[in-house]
Amino acid sequence: MHSLSRRRFIGLGASASVSLLTGCSKAAGERSGPSVPSNGSELAARRPDVVASYLAGPVDLDLAGTVASSWGYSDTVPGKLLRARAGELVEVTVANDLPESTSIHWHGIAIVNSMDGVPGLTQSDIEPGASFTYRFIVPDPGTYWFHPHHGLQLDRGLYAPFIVDDPADDVDADIEYIVVLDDWLDGLGTTPDDELTRIREMGIEMGDMDDMDHDGMSMATSPLLGGDAGDAVYPHHLINGRPLNDPLTFEPRPRAGDRVRLRIINAGSDTAYRFAVGGHRMTVTHADGFPVVPIEVDAFVIGMGERYDVTLDVQSGAWPMVALAEGKKMRAAAILRTTDANTQQAPDLAADIRELDGAWLRYADLRATNRVALDLPTDIPTRRISLTGGMAGFDWAFDGRPYGEHEPITVSEGEWLSLAIENTTTMWHPVHLHGHTPQLTGLPGGVRKDTVNILPGHTVQLTFQADNPGEWMLHCHNAYHLEAGMATVLSYTT
Structure with a gap:
C-alpha cells in the first residue's frame, strides 16, 4: 500500500526543491473558475500565502564541460521551483537584469487577466532594470x-x-520528481534570433518545403506528428538542465518497489519528445494539470507546453529515463537508480529502449475524471478557425492573418463556446489557450487540456465556458511560429 504520508521528497532531481509556502491553504481542491475575489480591495488587503522573487538575468550553463552563456531565472536553468496550494494567494516579484524587456506568463493557470503576462495585451513590458510584482490566486491544482x-x-x-x-489529491506516491525537458542551442555559437533568421532564409531559398527532401535541409520528420517535426536545429536536449553526456541521476534515490510520481513538463521551443522509462510501464494520472482516469502506457509524445503526471512502481536497478526528440534523431536522458543498486551501475542512455516503440498514449485514450469533466449544455455555438502558413514564406498565422491583423474571437461572459481549430498546414502545431482549460470534445474521453497538438489535416474542438473575463491569447507554442505571428486573441465583450 502506497500512501502520500510516506512521501519522502519532492523536487527537481539532484537539487533540493524550493518550497515557498508561508501560510495555510485557503481552499479545498474542487475545480471551478478562477477563485478571484470580486472586490479588488479585498484581494489587495489579503496577506499573500506564498511570496517569491526571481531575477531574470545572465546565466552560465555547464553542458558537460562546455559553458553556454545564456539567460535564466536567479542563475539557474530551469529556474527554482515555485510551489503553492490551490486557493492560495501568490505574490512573485520579477526583477529584470536582461538587456531587453521581459514578462512572465503563468502557463496553464486560469488567473486574473491582468496578471497573465502578455506585454501589449495584459500588461506593460518589464523594462531593463525594472521590476514587477505578480499577485494572483491559484484556482486549480x-x-x-x-x-x-x-x-x-x-x-x-x-x-x-x-x-x-x-x-484532495488521491495519487499514491512514495517519492516525486519534476522532469523538465528542453531543446538547447543558445550560447553555443548561435542564438535563437540567429536560428530564426536561418530558418526564414532556408524557407526563401528552398521554396515549397513539401516537395523537398527534409533530411537534406536538416529538417526533422515524424509519422507520429504527421510529417515535419520541427524547424530549429539543436545540438543538445536536456532533462533538468543536463545533457545526454552528463546525465542527471535523480536524488534522493527511490527504494525498490517505491511508487514514483513524475511531473513532466516540455519547456522546449521547437521539439516534441517521446518519453519512456526503460523496463517500466507508466500510469498517466494527469494531463496539463487536470486529473484523468488512470491509464497504463509504455510511452507518450509530449508537445511544447504540455505536461503529464505519471506514476510507476520502480524495480531494483538503474533505469534509463529517455526523452526522444521526435523525428530529430537525438535525445535527452537521465537515470532512475534505486537505493540498492550499485552506484557504478549505469544504463546505456544512447541505446534504444523497447518502451519507446510500445503502446503509446493518444488523446482519445484520456478520459477526464468526474471531478473535472465539464457539464456541457446542448447547442453550444461553434467558431471555426484555421491554422495557416508554411515554411516557404514562414508566414504562420490564424486564417492567413498574423497576430495584430487577425480579428479577435469575441465571447460574452458566461457563454459556452466551442473552437474548432483546423490545421490546414503540413506541420503539426501545439496550440495553447490562456486563461482557460477547455475540454476536447469530439473525442471519447473529453480530456481537459490547455495545450493541444494538432496534426496536419486534423481538426480539434476546444469547448469551454467563458468564465474568466479579459483578453486572452490563443497561439502556437512553437516559439518560432509564435514569433512569426501564429496567434490571435479571445476577447470578452461587455
Whole structure:
C-alpha cells in the first residue's frame, strides 16, 4: 500500500526543491473558475500565502564541460521551483537584469487577466532594470510552469516549474520528481534570433518545403506528428538542465518497489519528445494539470507546453529515463537508480529502449475524471478557425492573418463556446489557450487540456465556458511560429 504520508521528497532531481509556502491553504481542491475575489480591495488587503522573487538575468550553463552563456531565472536553468496550494494567494516579484524587456506568463493557470503576462495585451513590458510584482490566486491544482511571453526568450532558458498542490489529491506516491525537458542551442555559437533568421532564409531559398527532401535541409520528420517535426536545429536536449553526456541521476534515490510520481513538463521551443522509462510501464494520472482516469502506457509524445503526471512502481536497478526528440534523431536522458543498486551501475542512455516503440498514449485514450469533466449544455455555438502558413514564406498565422491583423474571437461572459481549430498546414502545431482549460470534445474521453497538438489535416474542438473575463491569447507554442505571428486573441465583450 502506497500512501502520500510516506512521501519522502519532492523536487527537481539532484537539487533540493524550493518550497515557498508561508501560510495555510485557503481552499479545498474542487475545480471551478478562477477563485478571484470580486472586490479588488479585498484581494489587495489579503496577506499573500506564498511570496517569491526571481531575477531574470545572465546565466552560465555547464553542458558537460562546455559553458553556454545564456539567460535564466536567479542563475539557474530551469529556474527554482515555485510551489503553492490551490486557493492560495501568490505574490512573485520579477526583477529584470536582461538587456531587453521581459514578462512572465503563468502557463496553464486560469488567473486574473491582468496578471497573465502578455506585454501589449495584459500588461506593460518589464523594462531593463525594472521590476514587477505578480499577485494572483491559484484556482486549480496541477503541474504548471512559467516563462516569458516576449520574443524568443523562452528558448534562452527562461522557464521554471510551478506546482500547485491539491489537498484532495488521491495519487499514491512514495517519492516525486519534476522532469523538465528542453531543446538547447543558445550560447553555443548561435542564438535563437540567429536560428530564426536561418530558418526564414532556408524557407526563401528552398521554396515549397513539401516537395523537398527534409533530411537534406536538416529538417526533422515524424509519422507520429504527421510529417515535419520541427524547424530549429539543436545540438543538445536536456532533462533538468543536463545533457545526454552528463546525465542527471535523480536524488534522493527511490527504494525498490517505491511508487514514483513524475511531473513532466516540455519547456522546449521547437521539439516534441517521446518519453519512456526503460523496463517500466507508466500510469498517466494527469494531463496539463487536470486529473484523468488512470491509464497504463509504455510511452507518450509530449508537445511544447504540455505536461503529464505519471506514476510507476520502480524495480531494483538503474533505469534509463529517455526523452526522444521526435523525428530529430537525438535525445535527452537521465537515470532512475534505486537505493540498492550499485552506484557504478549505469544504463546505456544512447541505446534504444523497447518502451519507446510500445503502446503509446493518444488523446482519445484520456478520459477526464468526474471531478473535472465539464457539464456541457446542448447547442453550444461553434467558431471555426484555421491554422495557416508554411515554411516557404514562414508566414504562420490564424486564417492567413498574423497576430495584430487577425480579428479577435469575441465571447460574452458566461457563454459556452466551442473552437474548432483546423490545421490546414503540413506541420503539426501545439496550440495553447490562456486563461482557460477547455475540454476536447469530439473525442471519447473529453480530456481537459490547455495545450493541444494538432496534426496536419486534423481538426480539434476546444469547448469551454467563458468564465474568466479579459483578453486572452490563443497561439502556437512553437516559439518560432509564435514569433512569426501564429496567434490571435479571445476577447470578452461587455
